[in-house]
Amino acid sequence: MKKILIVSTVSRQFYLFEQGNIEVLKSLGYEIHAAANFSDANERLDALDIIRHPFDIQRSPLSLKNLKAYKQLKKIMESENFDAVHCHSPMGGVLARLAARSVGISPVIYTAHGFHFYKGAPIINWLVFYPVERYLSKYTDVLITINNEDYNEAQKFKAKKVIYVPGIGVDTNKITKVSIDIDRKREELGITSDTVVLLSIGEMIKRKNHETVLKAIANLKDQNLVYLICGKGELESYLKGLVKTLGIEEKVRFLGYRNDIPEICNASDLFLFPSYQEGLPVSVMEAMSAGLPVICSSIRGNTDLIENEIGGYLLEPDDVEGFAKKINKLINNQELLNNMGNNNKESVKRFDKKEVKNKMEEIYKYI
Structure with a gap:
């Protein structure tokens, strides 16, 4: 059975935004693992049937705890023979792509749920987030964007494939x-x-x-x-x-x-x-x-x-x-x-x- 690791900063990502993806992966026969900071975990996670891997990732890119989190994520990746990684959130995308690169896992998918740099964004966002996303795109097999502005911006990056997917959709x-x-x-x-x-x-x-x-x-x-x-x-x-x-x-x-x-x-x-x-x-x-x-x-x-x-x-x-x-x-x-x-x-x-x-x-x- 193929195994995939979904990485995010907080665990609510999995039940709020990943249910559709989890359903698709199950239909394709994947065993689904999820890594996040599970401090926000609740009973809604129980219905997802995923294997949890808690680690100490923080939302702030300035937190030194993310150095520890990076090492933890590498150990998680080394302990399992994952066939692919799908990462979400800015810090989840940073740590997962660096760790997957270090461990040698490929392919890596990254969903940008709205880049932090955008038309009208503070200049600091462009100075901090833009160069990071551009650099890490070369370690990205599939970069998913959820709106046209981000899709057009991502065309300038070095991801192997840039795909537009309209968010999580609506029923x-x-x-x-x-x-x-x-x-x-x-x-x-x-x-x-x-x-x-x-x-x-x-x-x-x-x-x-x-x-x-x-x-x-x-x-x-x-x-x-x-x-x-x-x-x-x-x-x-x-x-x-x-x-x-x-x-x-x-x-x-x-x-x-x-x-x-x-x-x-x-x-x-x-x-x-x-x-x-x-x-x-x-x-x-x-x-x-x-x-x-x-x-x-x-x-x-x-x-x-x-x-x-x-x-x-x-x-x-x-x-x-x-x-x-x-x-x-x-x-x-x-x-x-x-x-x-x-x-x-x-x-x-x-x-x-x-x-x-x-x-x-x-x-x-x-x-």
């Missing part, structure tokens, strides 16, 4: 065919049937930039709308304070972490996503699958998904006035809102999980 059928009584779901959320429902999904962190939408909503005082935010994060208290400062407490609901995202998407009218940085956002694909138009930032990843003025609008992340105007335009034009939502429902099919799994099967067969 469009699960969201499209969800059985829901919309009025009852809205009642559960404390929303009347005649209220326009705006939705964002994402951690309450700086990168997700919820501030822009909150400030835009403050400019729409006369509209009968409510804004739902699904997610938790370090900025939750700050954002709740901002809501009070803006005087929009009656228009905003903080829903926290949710297990009913498909239902909430189907009970909403419009999706908002002003993020500063993305790879290929699953939440936008989920919203598209539910037939929602999307107003989002014109950044890498988002531009792969949303066609401006066809599936919604692409704006600068901090364009508060622009977000307010486009929200106002859509919620007052039901025909346009429906047309954009229907366009998204159709265009998102090319990002379906089945399509992704087919591409990954071709890659794994190639190795």
